Amino acid sequence: MIDPVSALSNILGAKGWLSGSDVEPYRWDWLRRYGAVPLGVARPANTQEVARVVEICREAGVAMVPQGGNTGLCGGAVAHESGAVILSLSRMTAMEKPDLASGSIIVEAGVVLSTLHEALEPHGLIFPMHLGAEGSARIGGLIGTNAGGSHALRYGMMQDLVLGLEVVLADGTVWNGLRSVQKDNAGYQLRKLFCGSEGTLGIVTRAVLKLYPAPKQRTTALLTFADCGAAVAFGTYLRGEAGEFLSGLEFFSDFGLKLVLKHLAELSFPLETRGGAHLLAELASSSARVPLDEILTAALEWGMEQELVIDGALAMSDAQRAHFWHLREEQPEGQRLEGQQLKHDISVPPGKIAEFIEAGEDICSKILPGVRTNPFGHLGDGNIHYNLSPPEGQSDFADKALELGQALAALATEMGGSFAAEHGLGRSKIVLADTNRSPVERNLMAVVKDALDPSGLMNPGVLISSFRQRKTFQ
Ligand SMILES: Cc1cc2nc3c(=O)[nH]c(=O)nc-3n(C[C@H](O)[C@H](O)[C@H](O)COP(=O)(O)OP(=O)(O)OC[C@H]3O[C@@H](n4cnc5c(N)ncnc54)[C@H](O)[C@@H]3O)c2cc1C
Structure with a gap:
């Protein structure tokens, strides 16, 4: 041996x-x-x-x-x-030169996302994946979780941004699928299978990533609404008006804002009025000819006429735009600094966000009266980070974690959504998958796992339990 x-x-x-x-x-x-x-x-x-x-x-x-x-x-x-x-994969950080003609780049799995962003800047190109952890998250991990982030609304998730992959399989064989083409229907879409496989099927070593021209202009607004329902109604209208130029539609609650302002002294809220829900809307175009300001201003006026938008401002500088984004991106940090929290990564059809938040609040306060709900996230694609803080004065609520998690997962499932929108299952959410997804679906995954990793040594206990792994699809 x-x-x-x-x-x-x-x-x-x-x-x-x-x-x-x-x-x-x-x-x-x-x-x-x-x-x-x-x-x-x-x-x-x-x-x-x-x-x-x-x-x-x-x-x-x-x-x-x-x-x-x-x-x-x-x-x-x-x-x-x-x-x-x-x-x-932290030592594998090589990047090839971007291929300008095909709009792609080959990178090793250990490249940090923000390093890639910086490397593309001089070429006038972007890799349109953005998330709060972009200074640390690496390409292999982003592929492993099929990350979403704040621009998924426009550019899709990681699986939509990966053209080709190189993967070391469970027996040590190297699969070279580093093709830089959009159209490749030569059988099963293997690259997509590895997106979101969380290291359970093989190890991603290199990837061909899809690039886009850098925006020549952006316009960003911070808006406040009486409640989330009004924000959703405005978001639906804006999507129709801005079409493909809508590149970010992010929301956070007034409770989340309070936590951020309480714990992060450098941040302030720039609007005079504060409603129950806040929205960050961003339009971007790689053409300078599109009247983005006009589109957003007209939508804002419509929102005010309809008495949806209570107050709002357009960012007048890059610094102000960054400030608006910080208010949204620091939501997890504000809540972390408040103390214990339970995180839930839910998605529902975007039109049902307000309904989910209201029903979720009801369910959670029945399980734990006084629990403080902090929904925030990606309004444009229906992804709600439905995070909870314990009732005021109570430091811990771990004993309720499973009950709360199961109830919210069941609600999302009932509403046609998911309890694992963009973070994956990892170890912590297998139990939710086993109870909220059909045995057919779970066993199908077990069949794939068994076929690609028969000895079960690739990240055991992640995504699929060992018990499921042994079961066969019936
Ligand atoms: C502040 C903050 C904000 C966040 N915001 C978002 C967000 O908006 N959207 C979002 O989707 N996520 C978000 N996340 C979650 C996290 O950043 C993402 O899941 C990210 O994709 C993880 O990348 P990583 O390199 O850190 O992966 P890791 O945490 O190292 O790994 C994640 C999974 O991928 C597997 N893996 C890692 N490398 C490889 C590889 N080379 N081959 C195969 N499998 C591999 C691991 O085994 C693991 O199962 C956030 C996290 C934080 C802390």
């Missing part, structure tokens, strides 16, 4: 194999809910080394946990049982 520690340290060297106290920075998940001591952290420098790591782990029967920026919110990027190898 192979000794995995000496085999891995031999092929990876001191830079590529970490053990003992050196594993600590990789050990805990973002929310510090999971963090078993791994056997070690493998940091391969290229695809061939990833393949060797996989072969060694397979031979030794050691579980592998791929890790990107470790900003995932469902505990999928760290070990839950000791003895696994964390396979960090």
